[in-house]
Amino acid sequence: MGRLRAAIDRHVPEDLARLLETVPEWFGQPQANAAYVEAARVKETWTVRDEGGTVVGVTLVDRHFPHVLDIHLIVVDRAAHGRGIGTAMLDAIEADARASGVVLLEVKTLGPSDPDPAYARTRRFYESRGFLPLEETNLWGEDDPCLIMVKPLCPRGGRVERVGEEYADG
Numbered sequence: 051m052g053r054l055r056a057a058i059d060r061h062v063p064e065d066l067a068r069l070l071e072t073v074p075e076w077f078g079q080p081q082a083n084a085a086y087v088e089a090a091r092v093k094e095t096w097t098v099r100d101e102g103g104t105v106v107g108v109t110l111v112d113r114h115f116p117h118v119l120d121i122h123l124i125v126v127d128r129a130a131h132g133r134g135i136g137t138a139m140l141d142a143i144e145a146d147a148r149a150s151g152v153v154l155l156e157v158k159t160l161g162p163s164d165p166d167p168a169y170a171r172t173r174r175f176y177e178s179r180g181f182l183p184l185e186e187t188n189l190w191g192e193d194d195p196c197l198i199m200v201k202p203l204c205p206r207g208g209r210v211e212r213v214g215e216e217y218a219d220g
């Protein structure tokens with residue numbers, strides 16, 4: 051594959067469904083996958099496409115508050131793992147986030163109390179891209195430990211100027 055270009059894209063639920071099927075070790079629950087595909091119909095979507103325009107990576111994004119961006123889901127076609135596609139999407143999202151005043155990236159993934167080796171790789175992926183484990187919670191129930199990871203995007207001057215109006219309640 052030539053130079054990778056990650057960019058904001060239109061909604062691609064069918065492409066997401068296809069990519070999820072390539073990685074059953076991570077996305078093996080039909081009901082959860084159906085919910086992700088529904089989410090892909092409405093959530094902000096970033097992709098990498100190959101030379102022919104086929105989607106090979108998808109990231110869905112939530113913006114709960116103006117100062118934080120949440121990586122709701124990231125997946126790369128199994129045939130293209132390890133070629134920089136996931137990194138390219140995170141880099142593009144981070145650059146856009148910084149430009150719009152976001153100071154914190156967030157992602158939730160299966161926590162280290164679960165011995166699943168596939169998710170151990172996923173956590174290493176996030177860690178090597180600058181995400182720090184913040185807290186393991188039972189947000190997803192007792193059987194699925196949820197690790198919240200964050201990546202601070204230090205603003206110029208090292209100081210957060212303001213938080214969004216939706217957050218400020220004083």
Ligand SMILES: CC(C)(COP(=O)(O)OP(=O)(O)OC[C@H]1O[C@@H](n2cnc3c(N)ncnc32)[C@H](O)[C@@H]1OP(=O)(O)O)[C@@H](O)C(=O)NCCC(=O)NCCS
Nearest residue numbers: 076124125126131132133134135136137159171172175178
């Ligand atoms: C995690 C994922 C999005 C990374 O995308 P990618 O394009 O394969 O990653 P990149 O090529 O940019 O980076 C490769 C790095 O990710 C790590 N990695 C994690 N899972 C990997 C996998 N299945 N295949 C290859 N590399 C993987 C590698 O160790 C490598 O780290 P390094 O560069 O520090 O050595 C992708 O592998 C994937 O879709 N995994 C399955 C789904 C998943 O885990 N989603 C997140 C759920 S919370």
